[in-house]
Amino acid sequence: MDPRRRLRFVPVGRTRGCNFRCEFCAVHSQFGRIRWASPERSFEQVRDLWRQGHRIFFYTDDNFAQDRRGTLRLLRLIIRWRERSGRRPRFIIQARAEVGRDLELLGLMRRAGVTSICIGLESPIDEDLRAMRKGQSAAAMEAAVANIQRLGFYIHGMFIFGYPRADTSPPGASLTVRQRADRYLDFIRRTRLDTIQVMKPVPLPGTDLSRRLSEAGRIYPLDQVGWDKYDGNWVVFEPDAGTSAVALQEEATRIMRRFYQARNIIKWVYIAPISPVDAGYYTVRKALELWRAYRRERRALRAGASRAAHLRAAVRHIAADSLRAGWQAVKRRWRNTVWLTGAVFVLRAWRESFRRENFRELLARCHSRRVFGT
Numbered sequence: 001m002d003p004r005r006r007l008r009f010v011p012v013g014r015t016r017g018c019n020f021r022c023e024f025c026a027v028h029s030q031f032g033r034i035r036w037a038s039p040e041r042s043f044e045q046v047r048d049l050w051r052q053g054h055r056i057f058f059y060t061d062d063n064f065a066q067d068r069r070g071t072l073r074l075l076r077l078i079i080r081w082r083e084r085s086g087r088r089p090r091f092i093i094q095a096r097a098e099v100g101r102d103l104e105l106l107g108l109m110r111r112a113g114v115t116s117i118c119i120g121l122e123s124p125i126d127e128d129l130r131a132m133r134k135g136q137s138a139a140a141m142e143a144a145v146a147n148i149q150r151l152g153f154y155i156h157g158m159f160i161f162g163y164p165r166a167d168t169s170p171p172g173a174s175l176t177v178r179q180r181a182d183r184y185l186d187f188i189r190r191t192r193l194d195t196i197q198v199m200k201p202v203p204l205p206g207t208d209l210s211r212r213l214s215e216a217g218r219i220y221p222l223d224q225v226g227w228d229k230y231d232g233n234w235v236v237f238e239p240d241a242g243t244s245a246v247a248l249q250e251e252a253t254r255i256m257r258r259f260y261q262a263r264n265i266i267k268w269v270y271i272a273p274i275s276p277v278d279a280g281y282y283t284v285r286k287a288l289e290l291w292r293a294y295r296r297e298r299r300a301l302r303a304g305a306s307r308a309a310h311l312r313a314a315v316r317h318i319a320a321d322s323l324r325a326g327w328q329a330v331k332r333r334w335r336n337t338v339w340l341t342g343a344v345f346v347l348r349a350w351r352e353s354f355r356r357e358n359f360r361e362l363l364a365r366c367h368s369r370r371v372f373g374t
Contacts, residue, residue, distance in 0.1 A: 009092060010049055013060040014042040014074065015067060020096075021208075023133045024160065027062050029206040036067050039074035046089060047081065056090045064093040065105055075108040082113065092116040097136060100144025106151050116154040116194075119145070124187030125180060128163045133208075138187065145191045152328050154335070157193040159184060160232075161255065162248040163201050164213060165240055177243045181251040185258055194336050195343070198255045199232030200248065213237050220366050233350070235363060245363040253351065260347050264340040 017031035046057055065071050081087060091114045099105060099117070123129055124138045148155060161184060162177065175183070188196060203210035203219055213219050218238040225236045235245045354360070 007054070009056050009058040010054040011060050012042065012045055012049065012057050014039075014070070015061040015063075018062055019066065020063070020135065021133055023131070023212070024163075024201055024204075024207055024209045025062075026204045026207050034063075034066055036070055039070050039077060042074055043077040043081070046078065050087060050089055055088075056092070059091060059093045062094055064095045065099045065102065068102070068105065072105065072108060075105075075112040078112040079108065082111075089113050090115050092118065094118045094120070097121060097141040097144040100147040103147070106148065106153075110151055110153070114153065116156060117148060118156040118158060119148075121145075121157045121187075122160045123163060124183050125175070127165065128160075131163055131166050132160070142187070142191055145193070149192065154194045154332070155191075157188065157191070157196045159196060159198045159255075160201055161198050161252040162235070162239055162243070164209075164218070164237065166212070174240065174242065177239075177247045177251050181255055184255050188255075188259060194332070195339055196256070196259055198252050200235050200252055201237070202230050202232050203237055204230065224362065224366055229359075234359060238367065245367045246360055249360070249363060253354075256347055260340055260343040262344050264337065264344060 015034055015036040017034040018025070018027045019034050021028055049057065078089070082089070091109075091112065093109070093114055093116075095117055097119050099119075119141075121141055122132055122134055124141075126138055129136060129138065145155060145157075161181070165174070184198070201209065203213045210219070220236055220238070225234070229236050235249045239245055239248045
């Protein structure tokens with residue numbers, strides 16, 4: 001068997017670097033400002049991989065839309081190829097939440113076969129976002145997510161929990177670690193994200209976050225918490241005053257456990273009988289939405305043949321789009337149930353690994369003794 005065929009999601013990339021300066025991110029310090037291969041070169045790479053038998057592609061660009069002009073060109077090349085050849089590649093991309101404001105780009109992404117968008121939402125707390133230098137607000141992110149969902153994309157929300165505040169944080173801005181976790185849970189519920197990941201801040205070498213925490217003596221020494229813990233799943237630094245490392249570790253896990261609850265497994269009992277109801281509901285809802293839009297347009301048309309032709313075209317359009325909406329709703333429910341069920345067991349295995357390593361006790365010792373790196 002060709003080992004390449006074992007990859008379900010094949011990585012491809014067009015850009016390196018980033019023009020944003022998020023405090024925690026190593027991309028800018030490692031790769032500098034953004035630069036890119038031509039859209040034509042990236043398209044050829046996808047087409048060649050398709051010929052090798054690959055069907056799903058993961059764009060590793062940290063911000064797929066940062067070179068907007070080139071991205072639009074790439075998407076149009078893929079769309080033309082799809083329409084002429086009948087090929088149906090699927091794409092997963094990473095982007096900032098601002099992509100939700102670019103309806104032209106989203107429309108082309110949809111037509112090109114982009115199905116899932118991984119968004120670095122980081123935090124629903126504006127004070128955290130300012131400390132990260134993220135350059136966006138929680139309200140703006142929520143609105144952007146809603147726009148993306150309306151077009152039918154799956155959204156994987158990527159969060160960082162327990163971000164260490166800068167010394168310049170305004171008085172009274174601090175929340176307890178439990179309150180911060182509850183803010184995350186509320187945001188996740190409101191935005192109806194399909195899947196999530198909640199990581200801890202990682203002071204990667206070369207980042208501004210690493211320098212800030214190192215100068216404050218807050219990074220745990222490597223002989224206590226080694227490099228193998230720098231993957232985002234473990235607390236590796238002393239949290240803000242009033243928060244214990246153990247509490248930060250456990251609250252981040254609580255967010256994940258609340259989202260990936262064991263009761264998701266029970267959904268398999270009723271998902272089959274409820275699917276036809278779901279399909280009917282979303283089909284009718286979409287049909288009514290499109291019919292209202294058609295009636296608004298119809299008033300602007302003159303009576304006659306053009307109006308009748310417009311009606312026939314509208315009926316075909318409404319029927320096709322409504323049925324598609326019903327199918328997508330059922331597909332989303334099944335797809336998310338599969339992912340959520342699998343995540344229950346993954347999370348359980350991770351928690352067991354956490355217990356075996358006695359990491360809770362190690363954090364408690366580091367926190368109580370305030371043993372920091374130099």
